[in-house]
Amino acid sequence: MPADHTARRPPFLGHGVGLRRDHFERVLSGPTRIDWFEIISENFMAAGGKPLDVLGRMRDRYPLVMHGVSLSIGSTDPLDERYLDDLVRLAERVQPAWISDHLCWTSVGGHQAHDLLPLPYTEEALGHVVARVQRVQERLGRPIALENVSSYVAYRHSQVPEWEFLAEVSRRAGCGILLDVNNIYVSARNHGFDPNAYLEGVPQDAVWQFHLAGHSDKGLYLLDTHDHPVADPVWDLYAAAVRRFGATSTLIEWDDRIPAFDRLEAESERARAIHGAILAEAAPAVVA
Amino acid sequence: MSTAFGLKRAQTFFWDLITAPEGVRPGFEAMLRRVEAGPSDLDQLIEGDERLPAADRLDIYANMYFYRLLDCLREDYPRLFEACGPDRFHNLVTDYLLRHPSEHPSLRHLGSRLPAFLENHPLGRECPVLADLARLEWTRADLFDAADAAPLTREELARLPQETAGSVRFALVPAFALLRLAHDAPRLWTEMKERAKAQAAGEGAGAEPDGHEIHSGAGMAAETCRLHAEGPAVDLPRFPRRDTAVRVWRRGFVVYHRAIDAEEADGLELLGAGEPLARIAQRLAAGRSAARATERFGRVFQGWIDDGLLAGQTESD
Secondary structure (H helix, E strand, C coil): CCCCCCCCCCCCCCEEEECCHHHHHHHHHCCCCCCEEEEEHHHHCCCCCHHHHHHHHHHHHCCEEEECCCCCCCCCCCCCHHHHHHHHHHHHHHCCCCEEEECCEEEECCEEEEEEECCCCCHHHHHHHHHHHHHHHHHHCCCCEEECCCCCCCECCCCCCHHHHHHHHHHHHCCEEEEEHHHHHHHHHHHCCCHHHHHHHCCHHHEEEEEECCCEECCCCEECCCCCCCCHHHHHHHHHHHHHHCCCEEEECCCCCCCCHHHHHHHHHHHHHHHHHHHHHHHHHHHC | CCCCCCHHHHHHHHHHHHCCCCCHHHHHHHHHHCCCCCCCHHHHHECCCCCCCHHHHHHHHHHHHHHHHHHHHHHHCHHHHHHHCHHHHHHHHHHHHHHCCCCCCCHHHHHHHHHHHHHCCHHHHHCCHHHHHHHHHHHHHHHHCCCCCCCCCHHHHHCCCHHHHHHEEEEECCCEEEEEECCCHHHHHHHHHHHHHHHHHHHCCCCCCCCCCCCCCCCCCHHHHHHHCCCCCCCCCCCCCCCEEEEEEEECCEEEEEEECHHHHHHHHHHHCCCCHHHHHHHHHCCCCHHHHHHHHHHHHHHHHHCCCEEEEEEEC
16 A cells, blocks of 8 residues: 555744855854755755755754755656655755655756746646656655746646646645745736635645745746845735745745845745734634 | 647647747747648647737747756856857857757756867867866866765874785775866966956955855746856967876865876876776886885875875775
C-alpha cells in the first residue's frame, strides 16, 4: 500500500525571507528579526565548499524550507531521476520543515528553459501533473507544496481558471499550496481576472505558505522581477489572504538589486504587523 | 475534452517559439515555411488581445530565456566577458545556446561546454587565448563547490617511515585540477584582475565575490536585461601561443590557480594516476644532479602540502 502523503498543514513558522548569497555573512554573524529561511534547493545541490558550509550553519540556527525551481512537474519529459536523487539527498541533509516547487513546466525535449512556464489548465494536464506529484512525494516520503507562478500568457484551450486547477491538483495529489500573493496580483493584471476570486477559489486548509515579492510595471504588463519592495496593492491582497487563510507562514523574496539585510527585515516586519493585526481582528469572532 | 493542442505539442511549440534565435514572429514564420505549423496555430494556442497579441506575450518569455542564460554565463565567465566585450559575448552566447541548449536542471552546468565550443568558434579562431581563458575560468567555477576533503598536513607526512616513503602513493583532493593550455591564460587573467582592482579602487568598490547565486526564486530576473546595454568597443587580447600548465585548487572556500612548469605538471599527473612518490621524484629530478634533484623535489612537494593539494595516503607497494 502506498504511503499516505496527504497534505497536512505544517506548523506556522512565522515570518521568513529567502536566503541569498549577499546576506550569508550578515545572517550568520548575529541575531536577525527573521523566524525562518527558505533556500533555493538547486543552489545547494553541491558536493562541498561554501554552499554546504553555509547550509550546515544555517540549519543549526533557523528552521529551513527547501524551495526548488527545476522540478518541472508539468513537463511532458520524464521526471529527472538524477534531480530527484539530489533533492532526496539535500532533504536528508537539511531536514526542512517542508519542500516546495512550482506548478509549471521548465523543460521539454530534454532542454531546460530555466524559467517557470505556465501550463494549460486542461484535464490532460491535471492528470499528468497529479501523477507526477504523487511520484515525487513517494520519492521524498512526504507531501510537497506547489506554488502558483506569474504568467504572461494564457492558453486558449484552458478549461478552468488557474485557481481551480491548483486546488484540484492539491486535492487529487494530496499536496500543499504555496500561495504567491505577488504572482496572483501580477497574473491578475496581465490576464484581467479578479485576484480576490483567486483567493476565494483556493481551499483554506491546503495553503501552507505565502510568498511576497516586488514586481516591475512594464507598461503593457507587470513582470515578476523580485527586485522591488512589495507593492501596496500586493500588501492589500496579502491582508485579504491572511483574512481567508488565517495564520500562514509568510516569506519575503528579493532576488535582484538585493538591498541590505535590514531592508528585508523591514519588509518582513511589515508582513508580521499586517498578519498580526488581522489575526487580532479575527480573534474575537473566533471566540464568539 | 478535445483540443488541437495536447500537452506535449503545446510545450514543444511554445519551446520552439521562445527559443527561435530571430524572435517569436520570425520564428513562427520560419515554421510556417517549413510546414511545421499552421497559420492559425499561434493564435489557437495563446490568448492575445489588442494590448498584447499572442506573439508579444511569448516574446516576454523569449527575451527572458536568452537573457537569463546570458547572465548566468557572464557570471561564470567574468574575465571572458570583459575580454570579449558585451557585443561579442552576446553573439558568442547566442551561437552557444543554439548548439548547446541547457540540458541540466541546474544552471551551474550551463557553461561546461563553452571552452571547447569557443575553440572552434570564429571568435576563438580570431583570438585563440580566449578559449584557454574560458577553460581557466570554468575550472575555477567548477572547483568552487567541489567535494571537501581534509588535506594532508606536514605533521602527518612527518610520521611516514623514511625507509618506505618512496613507495607511498597519495591522492589529490577533489577540489584540484591540472590544466594544460596552449596560451598563457593565467597571465591574461592576472592582468585583467589587476586592472579591475585598480579600477575598483578608483571607484571605491569592494572586493570581487567568490561564486555567485545560481538560481533565483523569480520566474524572471530583471538583472539580465542590464547586459543588453551597449558597451564600448573592446580590443581583443593578443597572446602568442605558449604551452602553459596550470594547477587550480580550492583551499577552504577560496579557489587559487598557478602556472607551473612542465615537470611539476607531469609530477601532479603521475600523482593523480596513483604512481608512487619515487616515480614522481624521478620525474621532478630529470636532468639534475642528486643534490639539486633532492632540493627540487623537497621544494615542489612541500608546496603541494602547503597548498593542500594532497588528500592523504592511498596505499603503499
